[in-house]
Amino acid sequence: MEILDILIIGGGPIGLNCALEAQKNNLTHLIIEKGTIVNSLYNYPLYMRFFSTAEKLEIDGIPFISTAPKPGRQEALEYYQGIARHRELNINLYERVLKVSKSGGIFDIETSKSTYQAKNVVISTGFYDIPNVMNIPGENLPKVRHYYTEPYPYAKQKVVVVGSSNSAVDAALETYRKGADVTMIIRHSEVSKNVKYWVKPDIENRIAEGSIKAYFNSEIAEITENTVIFKDENGQIKEIENDFVLALTGYLPDFDFLKNSGIELQGDCLNPLYHPETMETNVPNLYLAGVVCGGKDTHLWFIENSRIHAEMIVRNIVLERESRF
Incomplete structure (x- = not known):
């Protein structure tokens, strides 16, 4: 079985950005997404418009062209799904991750369809799955x-x-x-x-x-x-x-999945423990990216301010790899 450099759980904007960073650094990667590409955006209200302007939603410096000052759901779907197609990101759709465990420095990832192994895992699952x-x-x-x-x-x-x-x-x-x-x-x-x-x-x-x-x-x-x-x-x-x-009382991350993966949750908001400069959790080589980092405080992270997580994570992975040689 191939041992991936990075396995990314969640194919939203931040998960895609993690894959783009992996691709740029010649790291083998796989995104596993339980639905379609940017599944959370797909499930947004049909006529929803973002709070932010298009340039703040861009990933990897790829221009987001919008006909309106505030882009809508369909424009965002076209933008992010277009990136996944044209950059030929390695992504499995309609596959749910069931379990993440670690043995001997390698992660074993069990899904609804298969099993995988990876040196590093990034959880970028957002928060839209579980209603509050x-x-x-x-x-x-x-x-x-x-x-x-x-x-x-x-x-x-x-x-x-x-x-x-x-x-x-x-x-x-x-x-x-x-x-x-x-x-x-x-x-x-x-x-x-x-x-x-x-x-x-x-x-x-x-x-x-x-x-x-x-x-x-x-x-x-x-x-x-x-x-x-x-x-x-x-x-x-x-x-x-x-x-x-x-x-419409809000949504929550999958805290059980985080805990079962070994991640410590702290305080009333169940904030997952991670290093703010690397996004690495208390489990070595297990990272968080995007909205999931905020625990119950789902207004803390957005696409706009969590795009940088991908670069932080991959930079740390590359530095760790270089330090071993």
């Missing part, structure tokens, strides 16, 4: 969705949107404009400060005029077939009619 669930009765009903793609299924429906992040605000505005009766249940006293600056006034104005109803300092207690029950800011229990619940 509310753990309330009725959350598993078919009408509850933890992912939102487009507004058309919700026309003329009574929709409750849980949360006030970018995804929640986008869902509330888009479904409202397609004819939904929208109510937002928000745990905090205001719309999140992280909402895109050109969208925040829109949602605040729709709430102020009553087009979108919002209950602040409120929390859902139960979901039934035809209603939503929640506690308002005065502690009173309210029940409203409901057809769909968009529980």
